[in-house]
Amino acid sequence: MSQMSAPTNPQAYLQSLSRWRPIEIVFWLATLLPFFLFPDYLSLASQIAIAALFALSLDLILGYAGVVSLGHAAFFGIGAYSAGIFSKLVWGEPLTGLVVAAILAGLVGYASSFIVSRFRHLTLIMITLGLGLLLHEAANRAHWLTGGSDGLQGVSIWPVLGLFKFDLYGYTAYGYALAALFICFLAVRRITNSPFGLALRGIRENWVRMPAIGAASRAHIRKAYTIAAVIAGIAGAVLAQTTETVSLESISFQRSADVLVMLVLGGAGRLYGGLVGSVIFMIARDQFSGIAPQYWYFWIGILLVMVVMFLPNGIVGGLSKITARWRRK
Amino acid sequence: MTAIALETRGLSRNFGSLAVSRDINLSLPVGARYALIGPNGAGKTTLINLMTGLLQPNAGQILLGGEDITQLEPQARVKRGLARTFQINTLFAGLNPLEAVTLAVCERRGIADRFWQNIAVNKDAIEEAYEILAKLKLGDVCYQTTRELPYGRQRLLEIALALATKPKVLLLDEPAAGVPQEESGDIFEVVAGLSNELTLLFIEHDMHVVFRFATHIIVLVGGAVFTEGSPAQISADPGVREVYLGKRHHG
Secondary structure, three states: OOOOOOOOOHHHHHHHHOOOOHHHHHHHHHOOHHHHHOHHHHHHHHHHHHHHHHHHHHHHHHHHOOOOOOOOHHHHHHHHHHHHHHHHHOOOOHHHHHHHHHHHHHHHHHHHHHHHOOOOHHHHHHHHHHHHHHHHHHHHHOHHHHOHHHOEOOOOOOOEOOOEOOOOOOHHHHHHHHHHHHHHHHHHHHHHOOHHHHHHHHHHHOOOHHHHOOOOHHHHHHHHHHHHHHHHHHHHHHHHHHHOOEOHHHHOHHHHHHHHHHHHHHOOOOOOHHHHHHHHHHHHHHHHHHHOOOOHHHHHHHHHHHHHHHOOOHHHHHHHHHHHHHHHO | OOOEEEEEEEEEEEEOOEEEEEEEEEEEEOOOEEEEEOOOOOOHHHHHHHHHOOOOOOEEEEEEOOEEOOOOOHHHHHHOOEEEOOOOOOOOOOOOHHHHHHHHHHHHHOOOOOOOOOHHHOHHHHHHHHHHHHHOOOHHHOOOOHHHOOHHHHHHHHHHHHHOOOOOEEEEEOOOOOOOHHHHHHHHHHHHOOOOOOEEEEEOOOHHHHHHHOOEEEEEEOOEEEEEEOHHHHHHOHHHHHHOHHHOOOO
8 A cells, every 4th residue: 555645635545546657657668678679589478478467367366356266277278278269160360269268268257156256265275276177177088179188289360450470480479468468457457446346355355344344245256256267268368379279288287376376476466466476487487497497396486485485475565565665765 | 112223033042052142032222322231251242143144043033124134144234224343353454444434335335346447436435435434533544554553443443334334223342342441432432423313232341331321221141131221220230230240340
């Protein structure tokens, strides 16, 4: 919470919380740098944008509403397979594929939200984990549809808007992933500054008090979970479309765990946490796996332990604390 | 004859073989200021939990404004005008008072599910929240994170959150619990200053406070209503003196 020195009027205060800060503009301008500075790393950059979008989706339920999920890759995978299969069965136009994937992920999210919204804590973690494993095995078994462990082959995506062909260097891929990330970010940013966003934070802060102020917490969680599933589905669809393949990994437990690590590293419940976390995680993976391909999780493990021990609000939380202290001086 | 705001009929609740509420029949007239007293373990908080729906009774009914609410979920009871505060602070620690009370106002107005609009456009709701805070002398700290507020202010925020639901009946579970005695008067001054149309039931151990602010006192012992009456009747009742006042037990 920003400290207000002079008493302002309450409405202006709440308005000020949602104002764009200069650092945010710098951040988004910096996302354009890979086009100019690292043209060789554009496919990594698009992987980062996709991971960031996925982490943003988890942040909405975990960071804001306090709903922990260990099976969030279910929606990522549904989005990825939907977009991939759609391109094979219908056509390769990417934007319609994205919409179809978002809708399908949202429907499954909505259906499972009726279970998820009833539970908390360990039970909830086990339920989301179980649902995730279940869908992973279903995708594995449905070889005729998904290609099973061989992956979905033959995905072919048309140029975006009929203009931008998905090229070998990843210019279009990164531009497409970044656009998806930015648009979804704007939507999530608006949600977190809305009355609904406040209600989600209320659920996170005190589950017991919510009914005592007349709030239907479960309905709120169902809605948030569905929105998060839609965004995760979009992230998965972008991965499928930009890589023109879908592997079982996209719906695996590993992906659910990775996204959780990214969000916690960056800082949950602060919008930019998942974004910063995914940048660090993905670059670390890229660099460390260059050194020792099989052992790179060792370093991620150390980083994770250090961050949760010394920066309980993640890297972004730690940074904002430092700048707040510096500003007060 | 005044209308009855809240009524219980034959309300009973057991935890295993232990009867924590036994055949409780109460009726609170509109605008009443009732105190609920009794020794520790008498079932006072249990009674409030039954009324607000955190616990389901094994038998009996609860009526709010003549309507049976026994089967309703806690949040549905709040929507119908039955609010409570908690003996142990049950606040939104990471929100500031303005956000917390605005949230409660938005929930009451049915706009808390609007995910597409900036909260700041809901000028009326924010102003209403600020008015409640100002009335409870929380205006100057309304931008401070709740967990950083002094304890006494947090107790007032408990009441502010309940008031934001615009209750007809307000159940206060030891509103001044844990507050130093010299400050507890301040909290009850706030309580006493609430609208006359609001029906109040409060649990309190400090007999000076009870006799000063209550128009009617219910004495609960061992999960059952021992007796009830005006403050004068209660203070003259030798039975009450024996089970409760005689102990001179505060806390």
